[in-house]
Amino acid sequence: MARATAKATITDVAKHAGVSLSTVSRVMNGNPSVDPALAERVRGVATELGYTASPLARSLVLGRTQTVAVVVPDLGNPTFQAVLRGLSRAAATDGYHVLIADSAEQVAEERLLAVETRRRTDGLILCAPRMPDDELAMLLPEVRPVVLVNRGMDAAVPSIAADYATALRGLIDHLYSLGHRRIAYLAGVARSASNTARLAALSGFRAAHPEVELIELASGVDFDSGAAAADAVLGSRATAVLAFNDLVAMGLLSAVSDRGIRVPDDLSITGFDDIPFARYTSPPLTTASVPAADLGALAWQALHATLTGEEAAASVRLEPEVVVRGSTGPPTS
Amino acid sequence: MARATAKATITDVAKHAGVSLSTVSRVMNGNPSVDPALAERVRGVATELGYTASPLARSLVLGRTQTVAVVVPDLGNPTFQAVLRGLSRAAATDGYHVLIADSAEQVAEERLLAVETRRRTDGLILCAPRMPDDELAMLLPEVRPVVLVNRGMDAAVPSIAADYATALRGLIDHLYSLGHRRIAYLAGVARSASNTARLAALSGFRAAHPEVELIELASGVDFDSGAAAADAVLGSRATAVLAFNDLVAMGLLSAVSDRGIRVPDDLSITGFDDIPFARYTSPPLTTASVPAADLGALAWQALHATLTGEEAAASVRLEPEVVVRGSTGPPTS
DNA sequence: CTGTTAGCGCTTTCAC
DNA sequence: GTGAAAGCGCTAACAG
Numbered sequence: 001m002a003r004a005t006a007k008a009t010i011t012d013v014a015k016h017a018g019v020s021l022s023t024v025s026r027v028m029n030g031n032p033s034v035d036p037a038l039a040e041r042v043r044g045v046a047t048e049l050g051y052t053a054s055p056l057a058r059s060l061v062l063g064r065t066q067t068v069a070v071v072v073p074d075l076g077n078p079t080f081q082a083v084l085r086g087l088s089r090a091a092a093t094d095g096y097h098v099l100i101a102d103s104a105e106q107v108a109e110e111r112l113l114a115v116e117t118r119r120r121t122d123g124l125i126l127c128a129p130r131m132p133d134d135e136l137a138m139l140l141p142e143v144r145p146v147v148l149v150n151r152g153m154d155a156a157v158p159s160i161a162a163d164y165a166t167a168l169r170g171l172i173d174h175l176y177s178l179g180h181r182r183i184a185y186l187a188g189v190a191r192s193a194s195n196t197a198r199l200a201a202l203s204g205f206r207a208a209h210p211e212v213e214l215i216e217l218a219s220g221v222d223f224d225s226g227a228a229a230a231d232a233v234l235g236s237r238a239t240a241v242l243a244f245n246d247l248v249a250m251g252l253l254s255a256v257s258d259r260g261i262r263v264p265d266d267l268s269i270t271g272f273d274d275i276p277f278a279r280y281t282s283p284p285l286t287t288a289s290v291p292a293a294d295l296g297a298l299a300w301q302a303l304h305a306t307l308t309g310e311e312a313a314a315s316v317r318l319e320p321e322v323v324v325r326g327s328t329g330p331p332t333s
Numbered sequence: 334m335a336r337a338t339a340k341a342t343i344t345d346v347a348k349h350a351g352v353s354l355s356t357v358s359r360v361m362n363g364n365p366s367v368d369p370a371l372a373e374r375v376r377g378v379a380t381e382l383g384y385t386a387s388p389l390a391r392s393l394v395l396g397r398t399q400t401v402a403v404v405v406p407d408l409g410n411p412t413f414q415a416v417l418r419g420l421s422r423a424a425a426t427d428g429y430h431v432l433i434a435d436s437a438e439q440v441a442e443e444r445l446l447a448v449e450t451r452r453r454t455d456g457l458i459l460c461a462p463r464m465p466d467d468e469l470a471m472l473l474p475e476v477r478p479v480v481l482v483n484r485g486m487d488a489a490v491p492s493i494a495a496d497y498a499t500a501l502r503g504l505i506d507h508l509y510s511l512g513h514r515r516i517a518y519l520a521g522v523a524r525s526a527s528n529t530a531r532l533a534a535l536s537g538f539r540a541a542h543p544e545v546e547l548i549e550l551a552s553g554v555d556f557d558s559g560a561a562a563a564d565a566v567l568g569s570r571a572t573a574v575l576a577f578n579d580l581v582a583m584g585l586l587s588a589v590s591d592r593g594i595r596v597p598d599d600l601s602i603t604g605f606d607d608i609p610f611a612r613y614t615s616p617p618l619t620t621a622s623v624p625a626a627d628l629g630a631l632a633w634q635a636l637h638a639t640l641t642g643e644e645a646a647a648s649v650r651l652e653p654e655v656v657v658r659g660s661t662g663p664p665t666s
Numbered sequence: 667c668t669g670t671t672a673g674c675g676c677t678t679t680c681a682c
Numbered sequence: 683g684t685g686a687a688a689g690c691g692c693t694a695a696c697a698g
Contacts, residue, residue, distance in 0.1 A: 009690095009691060009692090010691065010692060010693095011691080011692095019668080019669085020668065020669045020670075021669085021670095021691090021692080021693090022668070022669060022670080022693080022694085023667090023668060023669075025692070025693060025694085026667095026668085026693095029693085033667060033668090034667070034668080035667060035668085038667085038668085052452065053691080053692065053693095054393075054452070054690090054691050054692070055452055055453045056389065056392050056393050056398070056453070056690085056691075056692090057393055057674090057690075057691035057692040057693090058691080058692060058693080059389050059674095059692095060387075060389050060390055060393050060674050060675070060676090060690090060691080060692075061673080061674045061691085061692050061693050061694085062674085062692085062693070063674075065389070065453075067432070067453070075414065075417060075418040075421060075422075076414075076415075076418055076609075081408065081409075081414050082409075084408060084433075085408040085409055085435065088408060088433060088434075088435045089408075089435060089437055092434070092435070097432055097434070097449075097450060097453065098432065098433050098434075099400070099430055099431065099432050099433075100417075100421060100431050100432075100433045101421075101425070101430070101431075102418065102421045102422060102425070104422060116430075117430060119385065119387070119388055120388045120389070120398075120400070120430065223609070223613070250610075250613050253613075254612075254613055257615075276409075276556070277583075277610045277613070279587075280556070280583050280586075280587055280610070280614060281613060281614070281615070282590075282614070282615040342674095342675060342676090343675065343676060343677095344675080344676095352684080352685085353684065353685045353686075354675090354676080354677090354685085354686095355677080355678080355684070355685060355686080356683090356684060356685075358676070358677055358678085359677095359683095359684085362677080366683060366684090367683070367684080368683060368684085371683085371684090386675080386676065386677095387674090387675050387676070389674085389675075389676090390674070390675035390676040390677090390690090391675080391676060391677080392676095392690095393674090393675080393676075393690050393691070393692090394675080394676050394677050394678085394689080394690045395676085395677075395690085396690075
């Protein structure tokens with residue numbers, strides 16, 4: 001017969017049970033130094049009153065909230081959604097809660113969001129691919145413990161990232177082996193961490209294959225920018241295009257299809273990330289599979305490790321896999 | 334020259350400024366009853382020390398956390414992702430934080446998650462389409478203030494929902510006007526709130542059009558169950574199928590296409606929700622557009638209203654719009 | 667084993 | 683206008 005009204009406090013329980021606060025506290029925390037019979041009685045009163053310790057009060061005195069913060073640049077992006085999902089489930093497994101902040105692509109807000117959410121939690125998981133290096137460097141000490149996702153920094157802070165460079169290289173090699181010699185790259189956001197990695201892959205490839213024409217084209221990171229890039233891509237006379245990510249690839253695919261271009265016969269297209277929908281376009285998208293949910297889970301593991309002080313969490317780098325589907329093929333022209 | 338080490342407390346500031354705690358508190362809270370000059374000095378010390386009031390301590394004494402909880406059944410589902418996004422951004426606008434819990438489709442966990450996250454926050458936004466009515470009824474009083482998403486209850490708790498019944502009816506009418514007389518329905522999760530609404534729409538249509546054959550088929554709520562239902566759908570000899578949602582529709586579309594079935598010539602398919610990818614299938618999906626992000630934003634508004642006690646938040650019901658794309662057409666058989 | 671006493675860091679009467 | 687003191691609900695020495 002629990003009365004759900006006006007949440008009972010530890011004092012109520014103590015009074016009803018005729019014991020001191022400490023005893024109740026001990027019982028509730030499973031401290032064995034309490035007489036079993038007494039403990040039983042206290043527990044009885046507690047359940048009768050529907051008592052649960054206030055997380056707030058505990059947090060204040062214990063100095064930990066059992067909560068971590070995560071800031072992402074866009075909750076609408078499937079990749080970050082997957083990171084969040086992996087993170088959230090992993091954290092839940094360890095009894096932690098997740099406070100979430102979406103900067104909505106406002107890089108200027110990220111710092112504040114990070115600091116603010118961090119103060120209400122025990123640690124931070126930061127996805128801020130576009131925050132300038134120097135700003136990030138200033139921020140990091142302030143929000144420790146923190147783990148970075150998809151972005152390296154100094155070794156002092158653990159970073160869980162996919163190896164964008166190697167993966168993109170895999171995609172280029174795939175196109176090359178198909179026979180493509182004129183390849184466009186839709187560059188996404190210029191100053192993002194993963195774009196930097198991709199550009200490195202590009203120049204690596206250039207060095208190895210000077211005979212191949214690599215054309216860099218500007219673009220955004222979503223459907224619309226992919227679609228908007230269609231004319232530029234077609235104008236470039238490339239036979240294949242590396243899109244910044246699956247979203248861009250899908251937008252492009254859709255737009256060129258509308259213009260009567262056949263994929264992959266007239267144009268091969270690769271995506272990046274392997275979001276859940278990549279296999280359902282037509283043709284299905286060749287892409288690099290970034291295990292975003294794993295990234296989230298690993299980020300949690302790293303943070304949890306430093307939280308429990310077991311070990312200095314190590315950075316980890318995941319290798320995406322090139323998954324070849326129908327959107328790439330040999331050039332016909 | 335802010336020293337970021339060991340977060341300064343209000344006591345530090347008071348000491349450095351040579352004033353009492355109360356004064357610092359007043360200054361930090363913009364209480365005008367402080368001598369402007371003194372206030373200025375205190376503010377100086379505060380910034381110098383990099384002082385910010387501990388949200389935890391404030392929460393404890395003020396009795397509010399500036400945080401709300403949201404529980405969703407699956408963070409991998411685009412609809413709930415959109416709800417979360419709309420909610421998170423709206424809440425951020427009002428200076429609130431969002432604590433998120435993903436029950437990972439474990440209906441048994443939802444109650445606990447709801448109660449636990451609610452205790453650390455000021456209110457709850459609950460998406461629990463599959464929780465049994467009686468369990469929900471028991472839970473609600475315990476987590477108030479709460480607002481329900483996509484699920485009505487008694488009038489006592491505000492509910493923000495899309496009108497699934499009317500929308501599905503719109504989809505059926507669309508198929509009917511196209512000439513379909515044998516229509517299959519992929520029923521998704523049997524006991525979910527929105528499925529109940531859909532079934533109501535179905536029987537409404539049956540009453541109006543006894544000449545139409547309406548075939549109910551079991552299915553899940555994701556790609557795979559859509560694909561898995563392909564044989565059953567084909568076996569039913571329906572000329573059109575109403576999929577439980579876009580995911581199911583896409584899975585089905587993909588599977589029947591693989592079998593050489595042409596959509597919409599051989600089979601018309603409708604989805605539900607209008608997730609961002611629905612327009613990028615081929616053919617693009619005819620579906621009912623559920624403004625999930627708006628649902629989230631409205632849920633926030635309702636919760637915020639009851640939090641600030643301005644008014645008793647009202648329930649709202651949004652009308653999805655039927656959006657006709659390429660996956661539906663007249664039957665050819 | 668159990669109770670008493672300090673706080674955790676802050677806000678808020680209540681006096682001066 | 684400013685400070686002293688009480689207390690938000692809990693835990694953790696510290697005594698018995």
